[in-house]
Amino acid sequence: MKKNNQHSIIVFTVLAALSSMPFSCKDNFLEVPVTGQLGETQVQSLKGLEGLLVGVYSVLNGRSNGWHGGASNWMWGSIRGGEANKGSNAGDFNSMNPVQRFELDPVNSEVNYKWSGSYEGVARANLLLANIQNAADVSESDIKRLTGEARFLRGHYYFDLKKNFLNVPWVDETMTDTEASDVHNDVDIWSKIEEDFQYAYDNLPETQSDVRRANKWAAASYLGKALLYQQKFSKAKAIFDEVIADGQTSTGKKYGLVPKFEDVFVGENENHEESIFAFQAAANTGDVNNTNHDLAMNYPYNTGPSGPGECCGFFGPSFELASSYRTTPDGLPYLDGSYKTTFELVTDQGVASDDAFTPDQGNLDPRLDLTIGRRYIQFLDWMPHPGFDWIRDQSYAGPYTQKKYSYRKSEKGIYQDGSSWTPGYHAINFMILRYADVLLMAAEAEIEAGSVAQAVDYINQVRTRAANPESFVKGKLVGFTDGNFKSPILDFTQDAATYTIGTYPTSLSKTEAIAAVRFERKLELALEGHRFYDLVRWGVDVTEINEYLSYEGAKLPTNLGGATYISTDAYLPIPQRQIDLQGADVLTQNDGY
Secondary structure, three states, rough: OOOOOHHHHOOOOOOOOOOOOOOOOOOOOOOOOOOOOOHHHHOOHHHHHHHHHHHHHHHOOOOOOOOOOOOOOOHHHHHHOOOOOEEEEEEEEEHHHHHOOOOOOOOOHHHHHHHHHHHHHHHHHHHHHHOOOOOOOHHHHHHHHHHHHHHHHHHHHHHHHHHOOOOOOOOOOOOHHHHHHOOOOOOOHHHHHHHHHHHHHHOOOOOEEEEEEEHHHHHHHHHHHHHHHHHOHHHHHHHHHHHHHOOOOOOEEEOOOOOOOOHHHHHHOOOOOEEEEEEOOOOOOOOOHHHEEEEEHOOOOOOOOOOOOOOOOOEEEOOOHHHHEEEOOOOOOOHHHHHHHHOOOOOOOOOOOOOOOOOOOEEOOOOOOHEEEOOOOEOOOOEEEOOOOOOHHHHHOOEEEEOOOOOOHOOOOOOOOOOOOHHHHEOOEEEEEHHHHHHHHHHHHHHHHHOHHHHHHHHHHHHHHHOHHHHEEEEEEEEOOOOOOEEEEEEEEEEEEEOOOOOOOOOHHHHHHHHHHHHHHHHOOOOOOOOOOOOOHOOOOHHHHHHHHHHHHHHHHHHHOOOOOHHHHHOOOOHHHHHHHHOOOOOOOOOOO
């Protein structure tokens, strides 16, 4: 069935700030553009408050603040985390180049987009919370629910600000304009984030009127994540225990792993038991802002699924990530890092697009070919991934394309919107939190504050799902129909590669278990915007990212040659535009900028 506005909470009706409300904004980091005007009585009715809530949800995809202001964090979390290269070529979207090379400065437009996108969400949440205080003829249960959803979403936006910028001002619905403009960014806001998620956890219902709304268990999951980021392992474990035992989606599905890894990212299967909190998208509504705008530039270039001849190829999985999926004969990862030296999937620059090429014959985790598009492997239901056309400049971007969240040929016109300049706008929901992520976070908490054996069990649940042979990509390369190596012949009765994946013994030591869960997050959650933040919170970012830059830079010198990472790169600079607007005596620049 075609998705529409009835199916999606992302209906972009922006409601005006009221001049009489206690919280308003000037031309600063909390400004919400006014596109219409409603009376106070209308906004403070149940219908008006629900409309304001739609506006808070709508900012999740960053649609009004550049290409990289949304919740997917594909540039901030995956490209900076070494999972992907800024694809395309050196001349396109120049503002992205210093992001990957860790050469950002405070005037870079991308930094301001990310800041503004998150604070727009904060402002809209505060607008709703201020109006709830004067709600007319609204039941107590509706007030609790609306407040809980608004505070959950505000917690999300502040969490995103915290992990990207570290030092940010906390502004809430109780502040006047004058007070809001004078809030400094020198106070840690973790306790405030916890309070928002805790309130949502305590007050939101277990089930909602539709799956699009955050519920009690989404709030619990996010609260556990916030605690884990602060290394409050015992508290995080207690929350994750509850989520794993009793958590359910807003429509009452018990949380669990989708049986087939490939089905996690299929449009017609979305809002499944693994989806805890997702940005909801819709196609063919008459407004492409309702689509998953945040990922529109990430698909294969030219004749690929976002073509022909259109866009964009800005998200090329790295050599380092692809090689990470090599496995031992027992089906376990090479946790010692030897996959980077002894077991490379490709050798040189990724093999020139018109050269002969033999796919790797070693043991591989099957998630590789469900995560990354690589040469001569079937790309969903489209065609074998070619060594030409789908990548603009292989010497700059590498030979791979992303596969997660790519729409299928069978979904074109249904979960894809062809009404605009690029076919890349699609309606597959982006999951900000999913159950596999929660299991692996719970494993971390167990290692530090519970049972290593239980942690290994959680890791193995994720790996067992990945080992389901029904998800293995079919189509072994058996020849070509021409002499140019451009028309491969695939045998779809055979697996495309030697897929070998096993589980860990429960006897792992604490050190071994830590290594296992950290690598499992890399494999399971690849290209979903988590990696950089994981490296920073584990305190291994300097070592891991410099190793990646050295490894990848040797293969892609035009893109990454000479790039280095230092500890102050862990957080983005406070945008100079915001410092200029608020004043240097209010916003203090982060160290290193």
